[in-house]
Amino acid sequence: MKKPKDARPGSAGTMVELFAGVGGFRAALEPLGWRTVWANQWEPSTKTQHAADCYWRHWNDGSLVNEDINSVVDRLERDNDAIPAHDLLVGGFPCQDYSVAKTLNQAHGIEGKKGVLWWSIYRLIEAKQPKLVFLENVDRLLKSPATQRGRDFAIILACLSDLGYLVEWRVVNAAHYGFPQRRRRALIIARRMVQASPEAPLAWLYERGALAQALPVWPVEDVQPSLPARQADIILKGHPAQITQEFGWTNPMTPFRSAGVMWDRKVWTRDVDPIFDGKQQTLGEVLVPDEDVPHEFFVPEDQVARWAYLKGPKSEERTAANGHRYFYSEGGIAFPDRTDIPSRTVLTGEGGTSPSRFKHVVRAKDGRLRRLTPVELERLNGFAPGWTEGMPDGRRAFMMGNALVVGLVKQVGQELSASSTGALQVVS
Ligand SMILES: C[S@@+](CC[C@H](N)C(=O)[O-])C[C@H]1O[C@@H](n2cnc3c(N)ncnc32)[C@H](O)[C@@H]1O
Known part of the structure; x- marks a missing residue:
């Protein structure tokens, strides 16, 4: 892993951590110089807030708000200072049904199901426009729901596209990069773009994107991946409500492969094989x-x-x-x-x-x-x-079941830079 050049607090940028749990993202990214200016964690199913208590025990600096994120984001719509400005938004969010019930609403472009946490993330990104977003979820996110394979992820990609983000994703098994757990998760990175020319999106997917740099891969199917891309594999058409209604009815399986790049509603996606020759922990x-x-x-x-x-x-x-x-x-x-x-x-x-x-x-x-x-x-x-x-021990185990592989997130964090995103070009 590369050594961070300058890990002074805040030297990498400012960060907000959603669904913070016991602080896996912060534990990974703070040593790289990302300064957490605000965090949120609230467990709906228990009165005692064990995760928040744990977070406070490690960082008692007033950054963590222990309140339902849906309520905080409702407030944000009236008061843009309810959450401070930040460069990087991170969070491991629960996999839910992301469908959009209503069609275009004049007051608010997208109206998702109440309580569905993606819509809080979406509203927050819309309001605060962070340069970078780094999300983690179970790999099922790319496949759900069973009746319309890939529909929910298509909604997420379309939303991020419309907010001006270039997205890369990867389904990663942590053990494939030497970690001692075979934990498979979808990692999603979105960059707010001033300008992008996705003429070589496959090169971005295989070599130049943050995920490709942090977690190297071989192509499974393309012989010359750095050649300018052919046509996009998928074009996400219509309002998210239309995607909800129409996407994936005839898909026997999800069209989203284990790696992908999306810009301007165009998706390039491939299966990839990990490259790793380091020590395998057990x-x-x-x-x-x-x-x-x-x-x-x-x-x-x-x-x-x-x-x-x-x-x-x-x-x-x-x-x-x-x-x-x-x-x-x-x-x-x-x-x-x-x-x-x-x-x-x-x-x-x-x-x-x-x-x-x-x-x-x-x-x-x-x-x-x-x-x-x-x-x-x-x-x-x-x-x-x-x-x-x-x-209690049972809760400690629960926290670890919810958390993430800190070293894996850190490895990706090394490749994120808030300063380089503004004029990023996908082409070389
Ligand atoms: C997948 S876990 C993330 C764990 C975290 N990455 C970590 O390292 O511990 C999702 C977290 O979201 C929290 N959560 C669920 N619903 C929430 C809500 N409405 N508002 C805020 N947090 C919520 C859960 O309590 C849980 O800690």
Whole structure:
């Protein structure tokens, strides 16, 4: 990874962090000189705000507002100073249904479903016009909804295009760049453009974009990617309400591949293969000595069979709540988990003692089976050990299921520069 040239606070620019959780973006980008001037985190499902408490414990500088982002953005429409000006907007936002119910409304161009968080992001970008936007989401974002594959992502791209942004995206498995977790996420970078000439968008996708620079790739299908592009693969036509109604009905699968570039409603998209020849970290490398693992993390002998059943292959008849009988089958997954390769993805349900198919289980040196401790989960995401201390273990696991791979975001952050975006050209 390149060394940051100047990491004085604010030397890279100012930043706002949405859906901040326990501060994964800030932990990654602050050391590169991005100064957080405002942040927002509010958990709708619990009274106690564990994530915000954790954030405050690390950064007690008055930047974090613990309030529903929808309410803050409502206020922003009356008072543009409700959120300060900033160069970079970041956030890992939940994957929801982004459909637009109404057609063009005179007062406001786009009217999305209430409570759908994309529309808060959109309204904020519209009001504050940051030079750069860096978003993270599950890879399902590119495929949803099931009935209209790719429709939601098409809405997002069209919105960003209409606000004057050039967008690049990538679906990345963190383990492909050496990290100890096989976490797959969609990374999206948008740059507000004064001018762009996307005559070589494939070169941007493969070589010159921030994502290509940070996370190098090989083309899977193009032999000479730096040649000027052919026609765009997709042209996003119509108001987002029209995209909602029309996009993707006949798509058996999403048209959005694992990498892409979009400018002026034109989309170029390709599958790519990662290039990485560094050290591959493994699950085994983040484990603490067995002696340091509290007894409640060890699987009681009488529950081993239940864990084995849940993780094993099955093919069985089941009865639904309404009495309907159906056949259920699934393959087996490793039990215990292999420690010589990167872990599976940490999910929000990783914590707690109850047996589960998806929680990780490793074998201790004395042969017993055990779950992963909060510190091990923090290490799988690259947070400093103890980052989420101060809340119950189950919540600590939940936070890590929601969070991101800090080192991956940092690697991309190295390639972001607020100063170079104004007159950026896609062509060389
Ligand atoms: C995918 S997580 C992001 C985690 C974060 N990147 C981190 O490193 O911890 C999404 C976050 O959005 C928060 N959230 C959900 N609804 C919200 C809302 N209406 N307003 C503000 N935050 C919200 C959740 O509590 C959760 O922490």
